[in-house]
Amino acid sequence: MDELLQDFTAETRETLEAISGELVAWEADPTDRTRLDAIFRFVHTVKGSCGFLDLPRLGRLAHAAEDVLAAARDGTRHPDTALVSAVLAIVDRIGELNEAITVGSPLDDSTDDLLIAALAEDAAPVAPVSGAAPSRTAIRSVRLGVDLLDRMMIGMSDMVLARNELARRLRDAAPDPRIEGALERLSSSVAEMRDTVTRTRMQRVETLFAAIPRMVRDTASALGKAVALTVEGADVELDREMIELLRDPLVHIIRNAVDHGIEAPVERRAAGKAEAGRLIVSARQSGNRILIEIADDGRGIDTDRVAAKAAAAGLHSEAEIARMDEAQRARLIFHAGLSSRDTVTDVSGRGVGMDVVRANIEHFGGRVELRNQRGQGLTITLQVPLTLSIIPTIVVGVGDQRFAVPRQAIEEIVSLTGGAVRIDSLGSRQVATVRGRRLPMVGLGAVMGIAGEATRALAIVSTRDGDxxxxxxxxxxxxxxxVKPAAPAVMACGIYAGQTLPDSGLPLLLLDCGGIATVAGLRFGLAADMAAEQGAAEAPGIPALWFDDLDGRRRAVALAVVDRVESVEAEAIRWSGGRLHLALDERVIPLVAMGDVPVAGEVTLLRLTDGQVELFYAVAEAHEIVRLPATMAPARERPGIAGVVVIEGEQVELVDPHALFAGEVRAPASRPLCHLRCDGSGWMDTFLRPVLEAAGYRCTTAPGDGDAVAVTLAMEEAAMEPGAMTGATTMDADAERLVRLSRRPLGPAARVGGDMAATVYRYDRAALIAAVAERAGRVAA
Amino acid sequence: MNRQLFLMAHVADRWVAIDAGDVDSVVDIGGIVAVPRAPGAVRGLAALRSRVVTVIDTRVTLGLAPTATPKRAVIAQIDGHHYAFLVDALEDIAPFERHPLSAGLALDGGWDAAAAGIVERDGEPLLVIDLKALIPVADRAAA
Known part of the structure; x- marks a missing residue:
């Protein structure tokens, strides 16, 4: 039979079973609108399908019933008992025809017209007569309890073991060709039998996926949305029980995706997406797990809203939430009572849901993962263990012990004798280099504490976290x-995925490759993330950018703040509006620096952002990304420095981005500029400049037009010559910031009297600094 | 008189009573596969017909040196898993009346957790052992 037709008959039969209750209820109360709608939908669907499946007879019946029901819905006809029984007779006939199509037997069509005629308004009530007893298809399936299957499985295994023992005994005894032949036959039928029995427990994920299209369609149409569904990997096999356990969570997640995730067509168009949302449900096997992925291209989880709700509900403090990253915020939806949606719909959004989903999945050893892209969609991955299902394994030996490793987890096995592998020791760890690929190495014997290991091969294992x-x-x-789960005391070791009994009759443990990596202390990227998730208390170190600052010190800034590293021409940086700014793409962005910004050539800038405001931070050179240790010595009275941390044995100052954005760090120009009016002896450049620079001033001998000179220093006699002053500067303004230097120590009277245009003995260091500071302070004020 | 059936077993150099209702069967155990990294009381895994059983070294649980050569074992199903508890020897099953532990009776570590009462055999008091308490607790920290 044509596959489409098969689907149709199966679906029709299912729906008929499902609406049988509706039929009864409708019969009891013909005015019940919801029942009427349900039956209308059924005949409508049948009619539609008959159109393209070319089933005119079924189509005619359905069409007739649909017309009458439509009239009843419009109110042009009153649904009385006669109408109800006529429609029910048609529905019955549709069922009979459906069965007839399934088995391919003809069905007498002489009474079809009678049934249709009975629908007419003036028709005399007809007792529904279905000809002979309906020839219901003998359904070729029976329902079995899983425990019965388990017993069958156990019996089968016993049989295999008995056969093995028999074979061993026969090998020891004198061989008789006839007995050997009989054993051979027994072996092959036992093997075949075992395959069959084994398969009874397995079911294709298809059975789980079959209901999805209908559900998506119904949910979407109820919400006025369009959804294009793709189902992949329906042939992956899973344990029967597992499939049952997955059913509810899957339904829930898909409903959520259609209801919460995928936006209404208008909204989607506005967001530049196709009107029909995409929903992809796929299953695949990965290592010793089955992954079921539900991906939509909807709006994703609004993490801000979820976070706000979590805070409002008192699940976490504001501070805790502020520390969370996007992924952690998205995971808040797993808390009871948190739904990303404010309004409650009849489809989902009652706030019971994801917490139950996660609890259910984790109950049987699975995991739920989220990949949330706001505005782009959400992907939920259900990872369920293969335990209870059949796993292709490779049996490996260590010392005198043997273990099974899931074949899926093994990328390849390389022999150490071929010379293709190098093993080096890095610190206390071993690293294997296989064809140029460097991998951390774990000796199975060492992890297990098995003596007498002699590593002769490497299995390249890929886990969820790394290889x-x-x-x-x-x-x-x-x-x-x-494979079956082992006793809790055994599973608690963390390195076993289950136990099994192979033909040898000796129990065998299945290794959990991810667990071995954990026990061996390997840390991959993801594992680090998981540790972060388990508790902020552990603070696994946030990533930071390590750079050389302009003042020659090594500093680091949290990577999250750094948008990117840029190089600009020094000319683009200008002192304007009281601080440094960078003109970029017709915008002016503030710039901070902890040292002198070069005046020529290229300047390396860190573009920092808090999400809204941008800020540039000039550096000498950006180096690398490092992880910050948990402990930090706080800095004292150092604006812009949060503290000092030790990275790779070096003390590094950690930039305090809060201070930068709060404007606490003054631009380097706030290190006031001193104009050294040289007299040609070079004393100022040689003697004075280092003193002033050490005191936090910049010095120049020839200020440019744009430079804001805070203090001018001149020798006593040079200051007297007005011609020496720059043309643009007025006497008064200049006099206010002038410090005159005397070549001779001054008498007490001179010191006290000199207020505005103070004169300082050039080697009276304290007075000199004080005088400069006074003038610089006057400018700053 | 509320008499229950108890299995007399010789465990860790003394006779004890085990509630017969807890016992599935009594077998000769052989071919034990070690489970590396498991708690000491888990002697290993063994095949019992087509089932895998977890072998518990009763002596270790009770704080003694491991059993030298495992021979006999009591099979019990606990929380869906089958366990084999190693014993030195077994005697009959007989009905006894269970008494609560005498007040003030201080038992050392392993015994204290496993003791579930006292029965009297020919005037000699025997400790009733709760098999479930002999299973090492699945403690992640110990892994």
């Missing part, structure tokens, strides 16, 4: 095994 090389002694076998 590593597992040192093993030998590859012994490749077997498909039915």
């Amino acid at each position: 590593y090389a597992l040192g093993i002694d030998a590859v012994l076998d490749s077997e498909e095994l039915v």
